[in-house]
Amino acid sequence: MKIKNIFKFLIIAFLTAQLGACVSNEAEQKFDQTPAERLNAREKELNDLLLSAEYGWKAVYFTDNTQLGGFTHLFKFSADGKVAMASDFDSDTSTYNSDYSIEIGSTISLVFTTKNRIHLLSDSNNFPVPGLKGRGYEGDFQFLYYGEENGEIIFKTKRSFEELRFVKATVEDWTDLELNTEMAQNVIGSEKRSLFRLLEINDGTNIHKLDFNYAPRPRFAIANSVEQGYNMSYNMGIAFTKTGIIVSPAVVVNDQELTEFIYDDSTGSFTATGTNGVSAAIKYTDKPLILTDDYTLLLPGIGNGNNAYAYIHDYTELEGANSALFLSLLNDIEEANGEPLQRAQFWFNNADGTNYVEYRFGNVSYYHYFTLKADDVNKTITFIPDAWKSGRNPKSPTITAPSFLKTLDDEFMNPQGLYFAEIPVVGYRAYTFTSTTTPFRMVAYSFQ
Template structure:
């Protein structure tokens, strides 16, 4: 028993000594060290005459690519933000920020900023949809810094976010990246790697590489990127066909990205032409006539999000949601709920007027196709979605009780929109 007590006594002395040794590594308590770090970061953020540029990637998987945000930190805990995300380099929005203590010093954007919080707002319908949005960060942990660079980590996504000191006004850089964004926009590129070529889809600042290996297996890898002053840079290096790729420069004459990384300077990505009849989002905005057999309705398409519009004028009792398919450059009017009638719901349904069949299925609708050879911009609607032996050539308003089809709903006026359906730009 005495030996056990003696052993425990010696162990407690050794343990106390170890704890003392750990404490002796630092001259100050951790709380004091964090306070000093916060003061140091605050001074560093404000020291940049032209501010900082943040390489921001929403989503833990970087599924939506990356965007540049310039930030000028000012007295009064104010920060002025600009971005290339919406191709408006001149736009500035000022809001509040703070530095706080968490598991370490953190940078937080506390009040809503319509530019910066777009990617962390769960109420927008873009990205992963309402309730998720783009799932981006607005709180960041400081990881390291030098005089000209700050490395952060997103608290939500764990993405590594780099901030670099600007040496000239923010618009100088953003004007270049916005110009590149417009010049390089298309839906597919052709990759030239190791003497082989293959098509690479591009969407939301992400290249999607998929190719056949020597073993006849399919290899896939994505490259989320930001724009730089001269080209693009991937979030992190990726390997494609044995080549490590990260940095590219853009040649506007040949419409080609060329890799500038060691061992991969022969890798090129050449822009393909947009699909025939492609229309950009802004091309759909404004006044149109919606035309159906026996009728013509003046309507307006207004911006709702980057992937949808609201159609006003179709019916005075409701607005239609019109989806925008960026990859195809067209719009879709899908089956959707448009209101209520007592305890029942009112739906605009996909309808095959030739067979008389209708279906309350939100995966069915009509999609636009630009008509060629017309003086006025005209789009025709064709069937969209899989529906056995039927096609969606018309739309009809129907009253529903759960999944029970109550009957055609005529109380709000026109209930049948019989094809041929089209829209003519005013």
């Protein structure tokens, strides 16, 4: 072997030996504890972290931001295995006590072992929309510990392996939690404001408007573009704060991620502001950005035979597109009549040429007949009221209109007309009847 090659070989051998020694020392340091000892150390680490925050911890938990929003939870842990907990899941923001434990398995996990507010998200019988029946809000009550970063505790959910961070809570987080639920009503909207909204995107140069729809029970919003040449959509889960909302995933505008929207009470708008003129705002508008021809499905003519659409108690009632006004009218009817309205079912283009809405209560139904008038310019449909009947046969006896149905029926028979449009729901085809003059909207199951 040449002397030069021998010299290179000796150098490589020397460096390899040094590297091996370093790796060996690092490995010895890393594995100077048994697996059980390492897990016990991690258990103590998590326990110390949980107890270290003077006012406990806060987590904004987005269980599945592809279809659900976020829920704020507050936790104050005690050394005796007790935890005080509050959430903005609903209007009850009181603090409740329960048990927790730190469990050792293949990793360390925090488990809320007795029922508390966090379990509302994991109860499979507690579902926000029909498409999530048997799945609930897809939440968890066991969280795998992944360490601490910048004062935050990092977990991953056991069910979906999504990251969840606990941040240190403040006194105000506890005292002001009820303000989150007040903000929830602002996201839903006041009965005095329009039902129609838009998401206005400003990329610093151009402004684009997207149709915006929010479903309160799942806390989820969908925004779709209506402009030709601008194909964009945003689906976002929404969580409430005392000053506005947080959205997940972020609304990305010109490579900027906008997540925090601030509420303006004077206009009812929510605005997120970036840099260099970038912004996104949820605003009210007087009419839908999209006017469809769906109303023509209700008219007599070729291809439009007998068809039916219905509100169904405990089914379509759960859909977020139902307006607060509609739901309040249902409540008024139940209080006045002593039982809930089971169905408000519209029948169009019957064999005898009639149309009517059937109001069904158990085994009793009331039928209000009407004729149709279409507005092809504004793309609306108007129901012109006719007689009330005791049966679905037009020869059935005429009856006096039930007084407890008057307010709801007046919304349907609005002389200014209704918008009729298909909406996306999970599990079935649905349309909405929406007033052109009041904040009234009803989701209807399509039997076609």
